[in-house]
Amino acid sequence: MINANPTPMDSFSSESETSSMNTPLKVLVVDDHPAIRSTMSDILDAEGFRPSIACNGQEAIQKCKEQEFDFILMDLQMPDINGFEVIKKLKKEDLSSAKFIVITAYSIPELEEQVNQLGIHAFLKKPIKVEAIINLIRGKSRISVLVNLLDDHMRNGVINLLENSGYQVVEAKEHDRALIQLRQIDYDCLIFDSDSHANEQEALLSTIKNSKSETFCVETNEDESPMEVLRKINRFFDD
Secondary structure, X not given: OEEOOOOHHHHHHHHHXXXXXXXXXXXXXXXXXXXXXXXXXXXXXXXOXXXXXXXXXXXXXXXXXHOOOOEEEEEOOOOOOOHHHHHHHHHHOOOOOOEEEEEEOOOOHHHHHHHHOOOOOEEEEOXXXXXXXXXXXXXXXXXXXXXXXXXXXXXXXXXXXXXXOOOEEEEOOOHHHHHHHHHHEEOXXXXXXXOOOHHHHHHHHHHHHHOOOOOEEEEEOOOOOHHXXXXXXXXXXXX
């Protein structure tokens, strides 16, 4: 069975290309708390990134006018302009092509859905795990996900969210196609339809078990939103 993760040499090559000949990724930290700005800046610098800081929304907008960033860590709750409005303005006026990682102390489903509609990279709740942020910035392209869902709307929604979050995604609409993939490639994650026939589900799980794979399996159906599926996968791999 082929391991879906790249070899060390593949990883080196991929990281080199992504970092544009070892140019450090530029990250803007936007938060009204000095301690958070200082701590995150120090950590990002130690990890080899090039951090900048902004203490409020207005300063963040100004900095984006002055230079381009690869990632922006955006706190939603700020006194002058909240993070949501800052992202809207930056996108509307095409001031930044950065990937946004939104951070908030209040995980309200409606708020999360609203922010995700802006096309953000990730949504994190405080207290945040530093490792999760580092992994998001470095990318999840090494995490492979096989999506075996019959419903077109659900499957496309899940795939779009996963790809936007940086995962390596393979689509397998038909059951037989999914089995072939699992027999050939060691995927990190399998998403399958809980409404499919019991014998089809058993075949998928047996294939994984027989190959002695540690594939993380996620059951879902049309009653669950694609965003809920993404949350499950993010929680597992971020932990």
